[in-house]
Every structure is written in C-alpha cells, then in structure tokens.
Amino acid sequence: MGKPVPQCPIRLGEPCTLCSPGATGPQDCGLVWLVMDDPDLRERLAELRRERAAATTAA
Structure with missing residues (x-):
C-alpha cells in the first residue's frame, strides 16, 4: 500500500x-491559513462542503 x-x-x-x-502540505499552506482565518471565506468553504456532501449522499 502506498x-x-x-x-x-x-x-x-x-x-x-x-x-x-x-508548504509541505495543507498543515502549513498559506492559502489554507488565509481561508480559515477569514470568517466569510471559512463560512463559504463550509457551504461548499455541505453542498458537496449533500450531492454525494443524493447520488
């Protein structure tokens, strides 16, 4: 297994x-930090995750 x-x-x-x-991975990525530090971007990402989960469940 890889x-x-x-x-x-x-x-x-x-x-x-x-x-x-x-960056060595998501844990120290500047983009991840910027998105997670901004309340509006963090909320939009949460919305996208919910939409993706709903679409996956529906399929």
Missing part, C-alpha cells in the same frame, strides 16, 4: 499539490 496523499481542504476533492511556496 503513502497516503493529503487532500487539499480548499480545492475539494483534489490532492494537495503544494501550490503555496514553502
């Missing part, structure tokens, strides 16, 4: 591609 691939918490359903310079 090494697990971390998933990007921002680009739902996509693997972490280390798109932020200096």
Whole structure:
C-alpha cells in the first residue's frame, strides 16, 4: 500500500499539490491559513462542503 496523499481542504476533492511556496502540505499552506482565518471565506468553504456532501449522499 502506498503513502497516503493529503487532500487539499480548499480545492475539494483534489490532492494537495503544494501550490503555496514553502508548504509541505495543507498543515502549513498559506492559502489554507488565509481561508480559515477569514470568517466569510471559512463560512463559504463550509457551504461548499455541505453542498458537496449533500450531492454525494443524493447520488
């Protein structure tokens, strides 16, 4: 079995591609930090996650 691939918490359903310079994964990604630090962006991400979960459940 191979090494697990971390998933990007921002680009739902996509693997972490280390798109932020200096990041080693989602845990120290500047983009993740910016989104999670902004209440409006964090809420919008939560909405997208709920929509995705509902669509997955319905399918």
